[in-house]
Amino acid sequence: MLDNAMQYSHQLLTEIVQPGDVVIDATMGNGHDTLFLSELVQSTGRVFSFDVQKAALEQTRALFEHQHQTLINVELIHASHDQIDHYVTEPITGAIFNLGYLPGGDKSIITHPTSTISAVQQSLNQLKIGGRIILVCYYGHPGGQEELQQLLSFVAELDQHHYSCLRYEFINQINNPPILLCIERKK
Ligand SMILES: C[S@@+](CC[C@H](N)C(=O)[O-])C[C@H]1O[C@@H](n2cnc3c(N)ncnc32)[C@H](O)[C@@H]1O
Structure with missing residues (x-):
């Protein structure tokens, strides 16, 4: 069966992230990607996770506890991802x-195109050759289409000599x- 977007995002990161690497979860939420990344980079690596909601940090701490996982290699940051360059100064292998x-939280708190694109640009500035930035774009909510369109324009305009940019979607599904x-950095 074909991977859904979430499964494929993890596949794309599993292929390139090694123990000891530095990575970013730009939208921590309930912590599932943070947990996944923390397992990939292992105790010698580092995960920087961002969210504007305190509830996300609480949910993530609870998830790690529930899974009996330590947060030793994770930095839970209560800030917008457009502050990435204030917190992450070392080269990164990946970002999601x-x-x-x-999900299950305040639906009025959404990501916005200007800060999202700024965060993607800041992640690109830190990205190692061969590294990947993954964007899983939900766009069914108010404001979602606008963010998707602005991101598509931004990504489509990246120089093909430096980046390979992929779009993966199911074209016959409802909702x-x-x-x-x-975005993969080539050189
Ligand atoms: C779709 S959820 C993320 C789900 C998460 N990856 C998980 O595994 O549960 C999007 C998250 O982005 C957060 N968010 C919204 N604006 C943000 C910003 N400017 N910086 C960082 N996080 C933001 C929201 O609070 C929300 O928790």
């Missing part, structure tokens, strides 16, 4: 963005399934 609102974009 899950755009939209916190706006997420669209995955992947």
